[in-house]
Amino acid sequence: MKPRISMVSLGVKDVAASAAFYREGLGLPQIESPPQVAFFKLEGAWLGLCERAALAKDAGVSAQGQGYTAINLCHNVVSERDVRRLMEEAVNAGAKEVKKPQPAHWGGYHGYFADPDGHLWEVCYNPFMWVGPPDTRT
Incomplete structure (x- = not known):
């Protein structure tokens, strides 16, 4: 694969x-x-x-189930400011803020929101991971 x-x-x-x-x-x-x-x-x-x-x-599975589904989606951004901006954008669009933007225990900065169906999205600035095009990293 x-x-x-x-x-x-x-x-x-x-x-x-x-x-x-x-x-x-x-x-x-x-x-x-x-x-x-x-x-x-x-x-x-x-x-x-x-x-x-x-x-x-x-x-071929049951549609029943709620709460944490053992998965979340992550959207990485290039700054702490971008985390705050995107979290605000999501909440203004109807998402529920689950975790306010804050420093992460592993050294980055992140927050969580749930979409209207409860799917968790993490908005994350990870200073250890480059999220831009490969040819623009300095």
């Missing part, structure tokens, strides 16, 4: 409402999608939204 993730699919209650959150609230570029799903082009991957029960049925 090649070391990459090409798409992350999130099971949601209302595809149209969740798509609006990601498209209008967070500014992700949505690509043309059938009405029962929504796809967003990210740098190097896609984000897919699908009705939770349909996604579970497709995988």
